[in-house]
Amino acid sequence: MILNRRHFIGTGLVAGGLLAAPMVLGQAKPKVVVIGGGAGGATAARYLARDGAGALDVTLVEANPVYTTCFFSNLYIGGFRDFESLQHGYDKVTAGGVTVITDTATAVDPAARTVTLAGGQVLDYDRLILSPGIDFREGSVPGWSLADAEVMPHAWKAGPQTRLLKSMVEAMPEGGTFAMVAPPNPYRCPPGPYERISMVAHLLKQTNPTAKILILDPKDKYSKQALFEEGWGKHYDGMIDWIGPEFGGGAVEVRPDTMEVVIEGEAQKVDCCNVIPGQMAGQIAAIAGVTDETGWAPVDPGSMKAKLDENIFVLGDSSAQGDMPKSAFSANSQAKVAAMAIRGELTGSKVFPAKYSNTCWSLIAPEDGVKVGASYEPTAEKIASVASFISDTGEDAALRKATYEESLGWYSGITADIFG
Structure with a gap:
Protein backbone atom coordinates (compact mmCIF):
# COMPACT_ATOMS: atom_id res chain seq x y z
CA MET A 1 0.00 0.00 0.00
CA ILE A 134 15.35 11.77 24.48
CA ASP A 135 18.15 13.16 26.56
CA PHE A 136 21.77 11.96 26.55
CA ARG A 137 23.60 9.88 29.11
CA GLU A 138 26.61 11.86 30.24
CA GLY A 139 29.74 9.73 30.27
CA SER A 140 28.43 7.16 27.81
CA VAL A 141 31.24 8.07 25.39
CA PRO A 142 34.53 8.59 27.28
CA GLY A 143 36.00 12.02 26.56
CA TRP A 144 32.72 13.51 25.31
CA SER A 145 30.14 15.61 27.13
CA LEU A 146 27.29 17.75 25.92
CA ALA A 147 29.64 20.73 26.18
CA ASP A 148 31.66 19.19 23.34
CA ALA A 149 28.71 19.08 20.93
CA GLU A 150 29.91 22.21 19.13
CA VAL A 151 33.16 20.41 18.25
CA MET A 152 31.88 16.85 17.87
CA PRO A 153 28.16 17.28 17.15
CA HIS A 154 25.53 14.67 17.95
CA ALA A 155 22.83 16.08 15.61
CA TRP A 156 20.43 13.61 17.26
CA LYS A 157 18.13 16.47 18.23
CA ALA A 158 17.42 18.27 15.00
CA GLY A 159 18.08 21.98 14.58
CA PRO A 160 21.36 23.90 14.81
CA GLN A 161 23.26 20.65 15.43
CA THR A 162 22.04 19.27 12.09
CA ARG A 163 23.29 22.31 10.22
CA LEU A 164 26.59 22.23 12.10
CA LEU A 165 27.26 18.61 11.21
CA LYS A 166 26.55 19.16 7.53
CA SER A 167 28.81 22.22 7.43
CA MET A 168 31.62 20.24 9.07
CA VAL A 169 31.30 17.43 6.51
CA GLU A 170 31.40 19.98 3.69
CA ALA A 171 34.53 21.59 5.21
CA MET A 172 36.51 18.33 5.41
CA PRO A 173 39.86 18.40 3.59
CA GLU A 174 40.29 16.35 0.45
CA GLY A 175 40.74 12.71 1.38
CA GLY A 176 39.82 13.39 5.01
CA THR A 177 38.15 11.06 7.50
CA PHE A 178 34.63 11.24 8.91
CA ALA A 179 34.01 9.20 12.06
CA MET A 180 30.74 8.30 13.73
CA VAL A 181 30.47 6.93 17.26
CA ALA A 182 27.22 4.99 17.03
CA PRO A 183 24.94 4.66 20.09
CA PRO A 184 24.20 1.59 22.20
CA ASN A 185 20.68 0.16 22.34
CA PRO A 186 18.04 1.40 22.94
CA TYR A 187 18.07 4.71 21.10
CA ARG A 188 16.01 7.00 18.89
CA CYS A 189 15.50 5.69 15.32
CA PRO A 190 17.37 2.36 15.07
CA PRO A 191 18.27 2.68 11.35
CA GLY A 192 19.05 6.40 11.68
CA PRO A 193 22.82 6.32 12.23
CA TYR A 194 23.30 4.11 9.18
CA GLU A 195 21.06 6.20 6.96
CA ARG A 196 23.17 9.16 8.14
CA ILE A 197 26.32 7.33 7.06
CA SER A 198 24.71 6.79 3.66
CA MET A 199 23.85 10.48 3.36
CA VAL A 200 27.33 11.60 4.44
CA ALA A 201 28.80 9.18 1.91
CA HIS A 202 26.55 10.56 -0.82
CA LEU A 203 27.60 14.12 0.00
CA LEU A 204 31.29 13.20 0.07
CA LYS A 205 31.00 11.25 -3.18
CA GLN A 206 29.91 14.48 -4.87
CA THR A 207 32.45 16.80 -3.26
CA ASN A 208 35.28 14.74 -1.74
CA PRO A 209 35.31 11.27 -3.32
CA THR A 210 38.59 10.13 -1.74
CA ALA A 211 37.32 10.76 1.79
CA LYS A 212 36.89 7.85 4.22
CA ILE A 213 34.16 7.05 6.74
CA LEU A 214 34.60 5.12 10.00
CA ILE A 215 31.67 3.75 12.01
CA LEU A 216 32.66 2.90 15.58
CA ASP A 217 29.82 0.77 16.90
CA PRO A 218 29.22 -0.86 20.31
CA LYS A 219 26.59 -3.20 18.78
CA ASP A 220 27.18 -6.60 17.21
CA LYS A 221 24.43 -5.91 14.66
CA TYR A 222 22.14 -3.07 13.67
CA SER A 223 18.84 -2.36 11.93
CA LYS A 224 18.72 -3.10 8.17
CA GLN A 225 22.37 -4.16 8.29
CA ALA A 226 22.27 -6.37 5.19
CA LEU A 227 20.46 -3.66 3.21
CA PHE A 228 22.88 -0.92 4.22
CA GLU A 229 25.96 -3.04 3.58
CA GLU A 230 24.65 -4.05 0.18
CA GLY A 231 23.95 -0.41 -0.65
CA TRP A 232 27.30 0.83 0.58
CA GLY A 233 29.08 -1.74 -1.56
CA LYS A 234 27.04 -0.71 -4.59
CA HIS A 235 27.16 3.08 -4.23
CA TYR A 236 30.18 3.86 -2.02
CA ASP A 237 32.57 0.98 -2.53
CA GLY A 238 35.71 1.29 -0.40
CA MET A 239 34.60 4.48 1.38
CA ILE A 240 32.96 3.05 4.54
CA ASP A 241 34.47 0.87 7.28
CA TRP A 242 32.29 -0.48 10.10
CA ILE A 243 34.18 -1.38 13.29
CA GLY A 244 32.06 -3.42 15.69
CA PRO A 245 32.76 -4.32 19.32
CA GLU A 246 34.93 -7.30 18.38
CA PHE A 247 37.51 -4.90 16.92
CA GLY A 248 37.22 -2.10 19.47
CA GLY A 249 34.08 -0.29 18.35
CA GLY A 250 32.52 -0.76 21.75
CA ALA A 251 35.31 0.84 23.79
CA VAL A 252 36.00 4.11 22.01
CA GLU A 253 37.34 7.28 23.58
CA VAL A 254 37.17 10.65 21.84
CA ARG A 255 39.40 13.70 22.21
CA PRO A 256 37.50 16.78 21.03
CA ASP A 257 40.44 19.14 21.63
CA THR A 258 42.64 17.27 19.15
CA MET A 259 39.84 15.79 16.98
CA GLU A 260 40.94 12.23 17.65
CA VAL A 261 39.23 8.92 18.29
CA VAL A 262 40.98 6.30 20.39
CA ILE A 263 40.34 2.68 19.40
CA GLU A 264 41.86 0.00 21.63
CA GLY A 265 44.38 2.53 22.92
CA GLU A 266 45.44 3.76 19.52
CA ALA A 267 44.66 7.40 18.71
CA GLN A 268 43.53 8.24 15.20
CA LYS A 269 43.18 11.74 13.82
CA VAL A 270 39.87 12.47 12.09
CA ASP A 271 38.49 15.56 10.39
CA CYS A 272 34.88 15.37 11.52
CA CYS A 273 33.40 13.29 14.32
CA ASN A 274 29.69 12.67 14.89
CA VAL A 275 29.19 11.39 18.45
CA ILE A 276 25.75 9.87 19.09
CA PRO A 277 25.81 9.06 22.81
CA GLY A 278 23.73 6.69 24.88
CA GLN A 279 20.20 7.89 25.51
CA MET A 280 17.43 7.99 28.10
CA ALA A 281 13.98 9.50 28.47
Whole structure:
Protein backbone atom coordinates (compact mmCIF):
# COMPACT_ATOMS: atom_id res chain seq x y z
CA MET A 1 0.00 0.00 0.00
CA ILE A 2 1.35 3.40 -0.99
CA LEU A 3 1.11 5.96 1.78
CA ASN A 4 0.40 9.51 0.75
CA ARG A 5 -0.89 12.64 2.42
CA ARG A 6 -4.56 11.98 1.62
CA HIS A 7 -4.46 8.36 2.77
CA PHE A 8 -2.58 9.12 5.99
CA ILE A 9 -4.86 11.97 7.06
CA GLY A 10 -8.00 10.26 5.81
CA THR A 11 -7.33 7.22 7.96
CA GLY A 12 -6.94 9.42 11.01
CA LEU A 13 -10.14 11.34 10.28
CA VAL A 14 -12.22 8.19 9.98
CA ALA A 15 -10.88 6.89 13.28
CA GLY A 16 -11.33 10.27 14.93
CA GLY A 17 -14.93 10.55 13.77
CA LEU A 18 -15.78 7.23 15.37
CA LEU A 19 -14.27 8.28 18.66
CA ALA A 20 -15.82 11.71 19.16
CA ALA A 21 -16.48 12.35 22.83
CA PRO A 22 -19.78 13.50 24.33
CA MET A 23 -19.93 16.95 25.88
CA VAL A 24 -19.66 17.11 29.64
CA LEU A 25 -22.38 19.58 30.61
CA GLY A 26 -22.50 21.63 33.78
CA GLN A 27 -18.93 20.83 34.76
CA ALA A 28 -15.58 22.52 34.42
CA LYS A 29 -13.69 21.08 31.50
CA PRO A 30 -11.13 18.44 32.50
CA LYS A 31 -7.61 19.70 31.84
CA VAL A 32 -5.00 17.81 29.84
CA VAL A 33 -1.45 19.17 29.69
CA VAL A 34 0.90 17.82 27.04
CA ILE A 35 4.65 18.36 27.35
CA GLY A 36 6.59 18.05 24.11
CA GLY A 37 5.34 19.18 20.71
CA GLY A 38 6.77 16.52 18.41
CA ALA A 39 5.28 13.44 16.78
CA GLY A 40 3.76 12.15 20.02
CA GLY A 41 2.79 15.29 21.90
CA ALA A 42 1.41 17.45 19.11
CA THR A 43 -0.56 14.53 17.69
CA ALA A 44 -2.09 13.74 21.07
CA ALA A 45 -2.98 17.39 21.68
CA ARG A 46 -4.64 17.77 18.28
CA TYR A 47 -6.65 14.55 18.58
CA LEU A 48 -7.76 15.37 22.13
CA ALA A 49 -8.95 18.83 21.13
CA ARG A 50 -10.61 17.70 17.91
CA ASP A 51 -12.24 14.46 19.02
CA GLY A 52 -13.03 15.77 22.49
CA ALA A 53 -15.76 17.88 20.83
CA GLY A 54 -15.02 20.83 23.11
CA ALA A 55 -15.23 18.81 26.32
CA LEU A 56 -11.51 19.04 27.17
CA ASP A 57 -9.15 21.91 27.97
CA VAL A 58 -5.94 20.94 26.15
CA THR A 59 -2.62 22.76 26.63
CA LEU A 60 0.58 21.93 24.76
CA VAL A 61 3.93 23.03 26.20
CA GLU A 62 6.85 23.10 23.75
CA ALA A 63 10.15 24.95 24.10
CA ASN A 64 10.50 25.76 20.39
CA PRO A 65 8.05 27.98 18.48
CA VAL A 66 9.10 26.18 15.30
CA TYR A 67 9.71 22.44 15.51
CA THR A 68 12.44 20.80 13.40
CA THR A 69 11.82 17.12 12.74
CA CYS A 70 14.65 14.74 13.51
CA PHE A 71 13.06 12.30 11.09
CA PHE A 72 14.16 13.13 7.53
CA SER A 73 16.96 15.40 8.83
CA ASN A 74 19.51 12.96 7.41
CA LEU A 75 18.16 13.80 3.95
CA TYR A 76 19.09 17.43 4.57
CA ILE A 77 22.65 16.31 5.34
CA GLY A 78 22.70 14.33 2.10
CA GLY A 79 21.41 17.26 0.07
CA PHE A 80 17.98 15.79 -0.72
CA ARG A 81 15.93 18.33 1.26
CA ASP A 82 16.32 21.93 2.32
CA PHE A 83 16.36 22.72 6.01
CA GLU A 84 13.12 24.69 5.92
CA SER A 85 11.23 21.60 4.75
CA LEU A 86 11.92 20.05 8.17
CA GLN A 87 10.41 22.96 10.11
CA HIS A 88 6.82 23.20 11.29
CA GLY A 89 4.92 25.78 13.32
CA TYR A 90 1.95 25.43 15.64
CA ASP A 91 -0.57 27.86 14.11
CA LYS A 92 -2.84 25.05 12.93
CA VAL A 93 -2.53 23.27 16.28
CA THR A 94 -3.73 26.45 17.97
CA ALA A 95 -6.50 26.88 15.38
CA GLY A 96 -7.66 23.36 16.26
CA GLY A 97 -8.46 24.36 19.83
CA VAL A 98 -5.18 23.66 21.63
CA THR A 99 -3.56 26.30 23.86
CA VAL A 100 0.12 26.29 22.85
CA ILE A 101 2.66 27.68 25.31
CA THR A 102 6.24 28.25 24.17
CA ASP A 103 8.16 27.42 27.33
CA THR A 104 9.99 24.60 29.11
CA ALA A 105 8.47 22.45 31.83
CA THR A 106 10.80 22.38 34.82
CA ALA A 107 8.79 20.62 37.54
CA VAL A 108 5.87 18.26 38.01
CA ASP A 109 3.98 17.79 41.27
CA PRO A 110 2.08 14.51 40.86
CA ALA A 111 0.24 14.91 44.16
CA ALA A 112 -1.05 18.40 43.35
CA ARG A 113 -1.28 17.56 39.62
CA THR A 114 0.60 20.65 38.54
CA VAL A 115 3.31 21.46 36.02
CA THR A 116 5.64 24.43 36.59
CA LEU A 117 7.19 26.18 33.61
CA ALA A 118 10.53 27.98 33.39
CA GLY A 119 8.69 31.27 33.01
CA GLY A 120 6.95 30.73 36.36
CA GLN A 121 3.52 29.69 35.12
CA VAL A 122 1.86 26.80 36.97
CA LEU A 123 -0.57 24.57 35.04
CA ASP A 124 -3.15 22.29 36.68
CA TYR A 125 -3.94 18.99 35.04
CA ASP A 126 -6.34 16.07 35.33
CA ARG A 127 -4.17 14.07 32.95
CA LEU A 128 -0.60 14.78 31.89
CA ILE A 129 1.02 13.54 28.70
CA LEU A 130 4.81 13.47 28.51
CA SER A 131 6.40 13.21 25.08
CA PRO A 132 9.78 14.91 25.61
CA GLY A 133 11.87 12.72 23.30
CA ILE A 134 15.35 11.77 24.48
CA ASP A 135 18.15 13.16 26.56
CA PHE A 136 21.77 11.96 26.55
CA ARG A 137 23.60 9.88 29.11
CA GLU A 138 26.61 11.86 30.24
CA GLY A 139 29.74 9.73 30.27
CA SER A 140 28.43 7.16 27.81
CA VAL A 141 31.24 8.07 25.39
CA PRO A 142 34.53 8.59 27.28
CA GLY A 143 36.00 12.02 26.56
CA TRP A 144 32.72 13.51 25.31
CA SER A 145 30.14 15.61 27.13
CA LEU A 146 27.29 17.75 25.92
CA ALA A 147 29.64 20.73 26.18
CA ASP A 148 31.66 19.19 23.34
CA ALA A 149 28.71 19.08 20.93
CA GLU A 150 29.91 22.21 19.13
CA VAL A 151 33.16 20.41 18.25
CA MET A 152 31.88 16.85 17.87
CA PRO A 153 28.16 17.28 17.15
CA HIS A 154 25.53 14.67 17.95
CA ALA A 155 22.83 16.08 15.61
CA TRP A 156 20.43 13.61 17.26
CA LYS A 157 18.13 16.47 18.23
CA ALA A 158 17.42 18.27 15.00
CA GLY A 159 18.08 21.98 14.58
CA PRO A 160 21.36 23.90 14.81
CA GLN A 161 23.26 20.65 15.43
CA THR A 162 22.04 19.27 12.09
CA ARG A 163 23.29 22.31 10.22
CA LEU A 164 26.59 22.23 12.10
CA LEU A 165 27.26 18.61 11.21
CA LYS A 166 26.55 19.16 7.53
CA SER A 167 28.81 22.22 7.43
CA MET A 168 31.62 20.24 9.07
CA VAL A 169 31.30 17.43 6.51
CA GLU A 170 31.40 19.98 3.69
CA ALA A 171 34.53 21.59 5.21
CA MET A 172 36.51 18.33 5.41
CA PRO A 173 39.86 18.40 3.59
CA GLU A 174 40.29 16.35 0.45
CA GLY A 175 40.74 12.71 1.38
CA GLY A 176 39.82 13.39 5.01
CA THR A 177 38.15 11.06 7.50
CA PHE A 178 34.63 11.24 8.91
CA ALA A 179 34.01 9.20 12.06
CA MET A 180 30.74 8.30 13.73
CA VAL A 181 30.47 6.93 17.26
CA ALA A 182 27.22 4.99 17.03
CA PRO A 183 24.94 4.66 20.09
CA PRO A 184 24.20 1.59 22.20
CA ASN A 185 20.68 0.16 22.34
CA PRO A 186 18.04 1.40 22.94
CA TYR A 187 18.07 4.71 21.10
CA ARG A 188 16.01 7.00 18.89
CA CYS A 189 15.50 5.69 15.32
CA PRO A 190 17.37 2.36 15.07
CA PRO A 191 18.27 2.68 11.35
CA GLY A 192 19.05 6.40 11.68
CA PRO A 193 22.82 6.32 12.23
CA TYR A 194 23.30 4.11 9.18
CA GLU A 195 21.06 6.20 6.96
CA ARG A 196 23.17 9.16 8.14
CA ILE A 197 26.32 7.33 7.06
CA SER A 198 24.71 6.79 3.66
CA MET A 199 23.85 10.48 3.36
CA VAL A 200 27.33 11.60 4.44
CA ALA A 201 28.80 9.18 1.91
CA HIS A 202 26.55 10.56 -0.82
CA LEU A 203 27.60 14.12 0.00
CA LEU A 204 31.29 13.20 0.07
CA LYS A 205 31.00 11.25 -3.18
CA GLN A 206 29.91 14.48 -4.87
CA THR A 207 32.45 16.80 -3.26
CA ASN A 208 35.28 14.74 -1.74
CA PRO A 209 35.31 11.27 -3.32
CA THR A 210 38.59 10.13 -1.74
CA ALA A 211 37.32 10.76 1.79
CA LYS A 212 36.89 7.85 4.22
CA ILE A 213 34.16 7.05 6.74
CA LEU A 214 34.60 5.12 10.00
CA ILE A 215 31.67 3.75 12.01
CA LEU A 216 32.66 2.90 15.58
CA ASP A 217 29.82 0.77 16.90
CA PRO A 218 29.22 -0.86 20.31
CA LYS A 219 26.59 -3.20 18.78
CA ASP A 220 27.18 -6.60 17.21
CA LYS A 221 24.43 -5.91 14.66
CA TYR A 222 22.14 -3.07 13.67
CA SER A 223 18.84 -2.36 11.93
CA LYS A 224 18.72 -3.10 8.17
CA GLN A 225 22.37 -4.16 8.29
CA ALA A 226 22.27 -6.37 5.19
CA LEU A 227 20.46 -3.66 3.21
CA PHE A 228 22.88 -0.92 4.22
CA GLU A 229 25.96 -3.04 3.58
CA GLU A 230 24.65 -4.05 0.18
CA GLY A 231 23.95 -0.41 -0.65
CA TRP A 232 27.30 0.83 0.58
CA GLY A 233 29.08 -1.74 -1.56
CA LYS A 234 27.04 -0.71 -4.59
CA HIS A 235 27.16 3.08 -4.23
CA TYR A 236 30.18 3.86 -2.02
CA ASP A 237 32.57 0.98 -2.53
CA GLY A 238 35.71 1.29 -0.40
CA MET A 239 34.60 4.48 1.38
CA ILE A 240 32.96 3.05 4.54
CA ASP A 241 34.47 0.87 7.28
CA TRP A 242 32.29 -0.48 10.10
CA ILE A 243 34.18 -1.38 13.29
CA GLY A 244 32.06 -3.42 15.69
CA PRO A 245 32.76 -4.32 19.32
CA GLU A 246 34.93 -7.30 18.38
CA PHE A 247 37.51 -4.90 16.92
CA GLY A 248 37.22 -2.10 19.47
CA GLY A 249 34.08 -0.29 18.35
CA GLY A 250 32.52 -0.76 21.75
CA ALA A 251 35.31 0.84 23.79
CA VAL A 252 36.00 4.11 22.01
CA GLU A 253 37.34 7.28 23.58
CA VAL A 254 37.17 10.65 21.84
CA ARG A 255 39.40 13.70 22.21
CA PRO A 256 37.50 16.78 21.03
CA ASP A 257 40.44 19.14 21.63
CA THR A 258 42.64 17.27 19.15
CA MET A 259 39.84 15.79 16.98
CA GLU A 260 40.94 12.23 17.65
CA VAL A 261 39.23 8.92 18.29
CA VAL A 262 40.98 6.30 20.39
CA ILE A 263 40.34 2.68 19.40
CA GLU A 264 41.86 0.00 21.63
CA GLY A 265 44.38 2.53 22.92
CA GLU A 266 45.44 3.76 19.52
CA ALA A 267 44.66 7.40 18.71
CA GLN A 268 43.53 8.24 15.20
CA LYS A 269 43.18 11.74 13.82
CA VAL A 270 39.87 12.47 12.09
CA ASP A 271 38.49 15.56 10.39
CA CYS A 272 34.88 15.37 11.52
CA CYS A 273 33.40 13.29 14.32
CA ASN A 274 29.69 12.67 14.89
CA VAL A 275 29.19 11.39 18.45
CA ILE A 276 25.75 9.87 19.09
CA PRO A 277 25.81 9.06 22.81
CA GLY A 278 23.73 6.69 24.88
CA GLN A 279 20.20 7.89 25.51
CA MET A 280 17.43 7.99 28.10
CA ALA A 281 13.98 9.50 28.47
CA GLY A 282 13.69 13.27 28.26
CA GLN A 283 14.56 14.79 31.63
CA ILE A 284 11.03 15.87 32.54
CA ALA A 285 9.97 12.20 32.67
CA ALA A 286 12.46 11.56 35.46
CA ILE A 287 11.43 14.79 37.21
CA ALA A 288 7.82 13.58 37.08
CA GLY A 289 8.88 10.32 38.73
CA VAL A 290 7.76 7.97 35.96
CA THR A 291 11.15 6.53 34.89
CA ASP A 292 12.76 3.45 36.40
CA GLU A 293 16.36 2.30 36.81
CA THR A 294 16.73 1.91 33.03
CA GLY A 295 16.22 5.64 32.49
CA TRP A 296 13.04 5.02 30.46
CA ALA A 297 9.37 5.24 31.51
CA PRO A 298 7.51 1.91 31.67
CA VAL A 299 3.94 2.18 30.39
CA ASP A 300 0.78 0.11 30.21
CA PRO A 301 0.77 -1.55 26.75
CA GLY A 302 -2.92 -0.92 26.16
CA SER A 303 -3.03 2.80 26.89
CA MET A 304 0.50 4.27 27.21
CA LYS A 305 -0.30 5.18 30.83
CA ALA A 306 2.80 5.36 33.02
CA LYS A 307 3.05 2.36 35.31
CA LEU A 308 4.34 4.62 38.10
CA ASP A 309 1.54 7.23 37.98
CA GLU A 310 -2.02 6.60 36.83
CA ASN A 311 -2.57 10.24 35.81
CA ILE A 312 0.46 10.47 33.50
CA PHE A 313 0.86 9.03 30.00
CA VAL A 314 4.26 8.73 28.27
CA LEU A 315 4.61 8.59 24.49
CA GLY A 316 7.26 7.96 21.91
CA ASP A 317 10.99 7.84 22.54
CA SER A 318 10.74 8.24 26.33
CA SER A 319 8.51 5.22 26.87
CA ALA A 320 9.54 1.64 27.63
CA GLN A 321 6.71 -0.21 25.99
CA GLY A 322 8.05 -3.38 24.40
CA ASP A 323 8.73 -4.15 20.75
CA MET A 324 8.06 -0.81 19.06
CA PRO A 325 11.14 1.13 17.95
CA LYS A 326 11.67 4.70 19.06
CA SER A 327 10.44 6.47 15.94
CA ALA A 328 8.14 9.28 14.81
CA PHE A 329 5.68 6.78 13.31
CA SER A 330 5.58 4.90 16.63
CA ALA A 331 5.04 8.08 18.64
CA ASN A 332 2.24 9.22 16.34
CA SER A 333 0.57 5.81 16.61
CA GLN A 334 0.90 5.72 20.40
CA ALA A 335 -0.48 9.26 20.69
CA LYS A 336 -3.78 8.23 19.14
CA VAL A 337 -4.15 5.32 21.56
CA ALA A 338 -3.35 7.54 24.55
CA ALA A 339 -5.73 10.29 23.38
CA MET A 340 -8.53 7.75 23.05
CA ALA A 341 -7.82 6.35 26.52
CA ILE A 342 -7.76 9.82 28.11
CA ARG A 343 -11.02 10.83 26.43
CA GLY A 344 -12.57 7.66 27.75
CA GLU A 345 -11.43 8.38 31.30
CA LEU A 346 -12.39 12.05 31.33
CA THR A 347 -15.54 12.19 29.17
CA GLY A 348 -16.89 8.65 29.08
CA SER A 349 -16.38 8.24 25.33
CA LYS A 350 -15.96 4.74 23.95
CA VAL A 351 -12.49 3.21 24.04
CA PHE A 352 -11.57 0.67 21.36
CA PRO A 353 -8.84 -1.98 21.68
CA ALA A 354 -5.39 -0.50 21.06
CA LYS A 355 -3.55 -1.21 17.84
CA TYR A 356 -0.20 0.23 16.85
CA SER A 357 1.94 0.38 13.72
CA ASN A 358 5.33 1.59 12.56
CA THR A 359 7.37 1.92 9.39
CA CYS A 360 10.92 3.28 9.14
CA TRP A 361 12.20 4.29 5.72
CA SER A 362 15.88 4.89 4.95
CA LEU A 363 17.51 6.43 1.91
CA ILE A 364 20.81 4.82 0.89
CA ALA A 365 21.45 6.72 -2.36
CA PRO A 366 19.37 8.68 -4.90
CA GLU A 367 16.07 6.79 -5.39
CA ASP A 368 17.40 3.80 -3.44
CA GLY A 369 15.01 3.59 -0.50
CA VAL A 370 14.44 0.70 1.89
CA LYS A 371 11.99 0.15 4.74
CA VAL A 372 11.20 -1.96 7.76
CA GLY A 373 8.02 -2.04 9.80
CA ALA A 374 5.45 -3.95 11.80
CA SER A 375 2.01 -3.93 13.34
CA TYR A 376 1.62 -4.36 17.09
CA GLU A 377 -0.93 -5.23 19.75
CA PRO A 378 -0.81 -4.99 23.54
CA THR A 379 -0.23 -8.07 25.66
CA ALA A 380 -0.14 -8.32 29.43
CA GLU A 381 3.62 -7.70 29.41
CA LYS A 382 4.31 -5.35 26.50
CA ILE A 383 3.37 -3.96 23.12
CA ALA A 384 4.17 -6.97 20.95
CA SER A 385 4.91 -7.26 17.25
CA VAL A 386 2.29 -9.40 15.48
CA ALA A 387 3.39 -8.97 11.85
CA SER A 388 6.47 -7.45 10.27
CA PHE A 389 8.12 -6.72 6.93
CA ILE A 390 11.46 -5.52 5.58
CA SER A 391 12.85 -4.70 2.15
CA ASP A 392 14.79 -7.49 0.46
CA THR A 393 18.38 -7.33 -0.68
CA GLY A 394 18.66 -7.47 -4.45
CA GLU A 395 15.46 -5.54 -5.14
CA ASP A 396 15.24 -3.87 -8.55
CA ALA A 397 15.70 -0.13 -9.04
CA ALA A 398 12.00 0.52 -9.76
CA LEU A 399 10.92 -0.93 -6.41
CA ARG A 400 13.60 0.99 -4.52
CA LYS A 401 12.49 4.20 -6.24
CA ALA A 402 8.87 3.48 -5.32
CA THR A 403 9.89 2.89 -1.70
CA TYR A 404 11.65 6.27 -1.61
CA GLU A 405 8.62 8.00 -3.13
CA GLU A 406 6.41 6.29 -0.56
CA SER A 407 8.56 7.78 2.19
CA LEU A 408 8.03 11.28 0.77
CA GLY A 409 4.27 10.75 0.84
CA TRP A 410 4.51 9.52 4.41
CA TYR A 411 6.46 12.59 5.54
CA SER A 412 3.87 14.90 4.01
CA GLY A 413 1.05 12.92 5.57
CA ILE A 414 2.44 12.50 9.05
CA THR A 415 3.55 16.10 9.45
CA ALA A 416 0.03 17.20 8.45
CA ASP A 417 -1.36 14.77 11.02
CA ILE A 418 1.00 16.08 13.73
CA PHE A 419 0.92 19.82 13.05
CA GLY A 420 -2.31 20.27 11.10
